[in-house]
Amino acid sequence: MLFKGVDFWPHKKHFDLFAARKLCITVTSILLFIAVASVFTKGLNFGIDFKGGSLLEVQAKSGTLDISDLRSRLSTLNLGDIQIQSLDNPRDALIRVEQQTASGDLSAEQAQQAAANKVRDALGDTIDIRRVEVVGPGVSGELRNAGIVAVCFAIIGILFYVWFRFEWQFGVAAIVALVHDIMLTLGAFSLFGMDFGLNEVAALLTLAGYSINDTVVIFDRVRENLRRYKKMPLAQLVNLSLNETLSRTIVTSLSTFLAVSAIFFFGGEVIHGFAFAMLFGIVVGVWSTIIIATPLLVWLGVKRDWSETGSSVRKQPTAAAKA
Amino acid sequence: MHFASWKKISILLICLVGLLVALPNFLSKEQLAYWPDFLPKRQLNLGLDLRGGAHLLLQMDEKELRKDWLDSLRGDVRKTLRDAKIGYTGLGATGDAVRVKLVEPAQTDAALTALRRLAQPVGGGMVAGAGNDIEVGTTPDGFLRIAPTEAGLVQRSTHAAAAAIEVVRRRIDALGTTEPTIVRQGTDRILVQVPGFDDTGRLKELIGQTARLSFHEVHPQMSVEEARATRVPAGYVIYPDQDNPNIEYLIQESPVVYGEDLTDAQPGFDSRTNEPIITFRFNQKAARQFGEYSSRNVGRPFAIVLDNGVIDGKRDVKVLSAPVIREPILGGTGQISGSFTVESANNLAIQLRSGALPTTLTVIEERTVGPSLGADSIQSGIVSAIVGTAAVAAFMTFAYGLFGLFAIVAVAINLMLILATMSFLGSTLTLPGIAGLVLTVGMAVDSNVLIYERIREEMRNGKQPISAIDSGFERALGTIVDSNLTTMIAGLVMFWLGSGPVRGFAVTLCLGIIATMFTAFTVTRLMVSLWIASQKTRKIPAPL
Numbered sequence: 001m002l003f004k005g006v007d008f009w010p011h012k013k014h015f016d017l018f019a020a021r022k023l024c025i026t027v028t029s030i031l032l033f034i035a036v037a038s039v040f041t042k043g044l045n046f047g048i049d050f051k052g053g054s055l056l057e058v059q060a061k062s063g064t065l066d067i068s069d070l071r072s073r074l075s076t077l078n079l080g081d082i083q084i085q086s087l088d089n090p091r092d093a094l095i096r097v098e099q100q101t102a103s104g105d106l107s108a109e110q111a112q113q114a115a116a117n118k119v120r121d122a123l124g125d126t127i128d129i130r131r132v133e134v135v136g137p138g139v140s141g142e143l144r145n146a147g148i149v150a151v152c153f154a155i156i157g158i159l160f161y162v163w164f165r166f167e168w169q170f171g172v173a174a175i176v177a178l179v180h181d182i183m184l185t186l187g188a189f190s191l192f193g194m195d196f197g198l199n200e201v202a203a204l205l206t207l208a209g210y211s212i213n214d215t216v217v218i219f220d221r222v223r224e225n226l227r228r229y230k231k232m233p234l235a236q237l238v239n240l241s242l243n244e245t246l247s248r249t250i251v252t253s254l255s256t257f258l259a260v261s262a263i264f265f266f267g268g269e270v271i272h273g274f275a276f277a278m279l280f281g282i283v284v285g286v287w288s289t290i291i292i293a294t295p296l297l298v299w300l301g302v303k304r305d306w307s308e309t310g311s312s313v314r315k316q317p318t319a320a321a322k323a
Numbered sequence: 324m325h326f327a328s329w330k331k332i333s334i335l336l337i338c339l340v341g342l343l344v345a346l347p348n349f350l351s352k353e354q355l356a357y358w359p360d361f362l363p364k365r366q367l368n369l370g371l372d373l374r375g376g377a378h379l380l381l382q383m384d385e386k387e388l389r390k391d392w393l394d395s396l397r398g399d400v401r402k403t404l405r406d407a408k409i410g411y412t413g414l415g416a417t418g419d420a421v422r423v424k425l426v427e428p429a430q431t432d433a434a435l436t437a438l439r440r441l442a443q444p445v446g447g448g449m450v451a452g453a454g455n456d457i458e459v460g461t462t463p464d465g466f467l468r469i470a471p472t473e474a475g476l477v478q479r480s481t482h483a484a485a486a487a488i489e490v491v492r493r494r495i496d497a498l499g500t501t502e503p504t505i506v507r508q509g510t511d512r513i514l515v516q517v518p519g520f521d522d523t524g525r526l527k528e529l530i531g532q533t534a535r536l537s538f539h540e541v542h543p544q545m546s547v548e549e550a551r552a553t554r555v556p557a558g559y560v561i562y563p564d565q566d567n568p569n570i571e572y573l574i575q576e577s578p579v580v581y582g583e584d585l586t587d588a589q590p591g592f593d594s595r596t597n598e599p600i601i602t603f604r605f606n607q608k609a610a611r612q613f614g615e616y617s618s619r620n621v622g623r624p625f626a627i628v629l630d631n632g633v634i635d636g637k638r639d640v641k642v643l644s645a646p647v648i649r650e651p652i653l654g655g656t657g658q659i660s661g662s663f664t665v666e667s668a669n670n671l672a673i674q675l676r677s678g679a680l681p682t683t684l685t686v687i688e689e690r691t692v693g694p695s696l697g698a699d700s701i702q703s704g705i706v707s708a709i710v711g712t713a714a715v716a717a718f719m720t721f722a723y724g725l726f727g728l729f730a731i732v733a734v735a736i737n738l739m740l741i742l743a744t745m746s747f748l749g750s751t752l753t754l755p756g757i758a759g760l761v762l763t764v765g766m767a768v769d770s771n772v773l774i775y776e777r778i779r780e781e782m783r784n785g786k787q788p789i790s791a792i793d794s795g796f797e798r799a800l801g802t803i804v805d806s807n808l809t810t811m812i813a814g815l816v817m818f819w820l821g822s823g824p825v826r827g828f829a830v831t832l833c834l835g836i837i838a839t840m841f842t843a844f845t846v847t848r849l850m851v852s853l854w855i856a857s858q859k860t861r862k863i864p865a866p867l
Contacts (some may be wrong), residue, residue, distance in 0.1 A: 003725055202825045
């Protein structure tokens, strides 16, 4: 007995993924423009990791939480901007207190601690404090730098790896696609005004890894086909490679999307932003591979004679290439 | 697709060991008690975000450290010059050095020689070329300048950090919590993590005060008002009372006995008034000193002073109490009363027992997770892991049938191996770490998808199932290695630069990638090979 799966992909159908290239590049340019414009005008809504300040997650001990009462109680504390955000559970809320500045004898760090203590006291006995995060200005600056350095190092590391395993054109094409993905994701965070903190940087790095994974799978096939079809025009060859790997791209993206959706819907408040970045990144990663990385590769051109290179790890017999 | 027997056995052995190491994680503490001793028993560490707890990053006050050093250096200079019978004027400390002018410039060389004896080699003389901790020289305007060197300052702050960590540890241990982590970070920071304890208020109170106790002589004749009206006599200072800031005392600056000489401090109750008090005991040296002092000063008050370092930006030095000496105190024990509450007496006793902090510690980062939120996070982590895995399993079975099930078994083994490695390494599972596990499920099936799609492709190109399977596995290898290693680069960067939860995520991601590459080429392959063998015919049906 053997039950086979459903091969739902129309393998016979050959998509000309380059035909709509102009349109797609236009679309992606517009999206990219909106993203960049939003990041530079509206900016990112940095979480307290990067901006400094305090965050408290609170829960009413019984009944629902009276947000307006909470707001009026906290507004008398004179601590600058205080945001109160209700959560899915009506008992829960998030309180954000902005970065305090140094005043009188207090350094900014101490003012920060004092502010968090005032909020704690103002909450009284009917509200439980479930989570407190207080980040001083010095630490937040360092975390911000570490985040930027991390993303840059990851991009450079990936560039060199792809360069080393393929050719520089592949590396450049992959990195351009990667930067596009990161910019679009940052744009989404900026547009929707979602909190951007350390967890989201981790998501960005994972997204970078995932998106490059997708690109590398297709580049791998391009390289293989370069060995096999020595005379085929590059555009046609790349399109063929895209088509051959398209079913895998769809299945993998769907399965990863399913897994991350579970985190998005059931993972709780703390990793909501993380899951969002990943979901967004999976879609954008596939899109950029098809729309940016591969056309760029055609445009940059690649070395056509791969027969003599010893760089391939795969023991591919030349006989197989002829078949 | 043939596997040699030794290969089969080693693959099964690895999976079995993985299972055994991972299994204790699914048992409760009680069940674990019945777990045989010869088997691994370690469970995963849960991060603070899952089990609840407090995370504090403390900053030492380097300026205060330097100022304290300059103050004591000034005392040393005074004593040295006095002992050498060299007259001086204008002894004072500027921002980074002690300066003094000699009455007789001719004595400069003698003074320099005497003062240079104060210098100690950095590293206790064990490090060649490290130089001394202070530098003695002359300035163009005719002063002698005694300045701490850079190496000396570094050594000071290293020692201070070590001492502070020790003191913080003793204070936190007194709370009776389990396994706090207290480590130095960078040059001037201390990271404190206390799992399962979310009363950061209490924690900060305990470690935010330096608690330097000392016993001082109160000026025998002059009152504070007189001193204010004329001038405060040299060597004396004015400190307020702890309970009533309107009461102040004129106190000799250098103490009779230091708090370092306490051997014990315990909270208790006064037998007459029933108020909370602290009883203490001096060491022998201090007991003798204080005995002599108290016999000479019967009928006069002395002051018990508590220096709490810099609190809310102000130096917090207060007189706890200023009792009158009724009779010589010879036994080396005594008690401090000063309108304590039970808790404040308890806290102060802990602080006195643990010793004074060498410098004020400021909290610059705080993250606290209450136990209820931690439990909720574990809950949502488990739910999302189960839902995610189930969804992926259903999808894989839909797309690849029996081989899809093979992939699911491989992913399950994959997850188990990750858990086993993490338990073995003692790494910490955080909520982002659970997200990393779920993501691994998604990515781990990718290697199987690559293989299966390749097999289908080979069959479409007219190959027989068995050779299609063969070349499917072989050709997917390079792609799988390439694509996983690029993801690994991002993971390693996160591990290298990240901290706390992010690092936890990076660990599961990287382990997941390694486990994925292992299972795709051994476990899945072995299952497929066993399936082929079970067909008992050379012409197997198309599996996909």
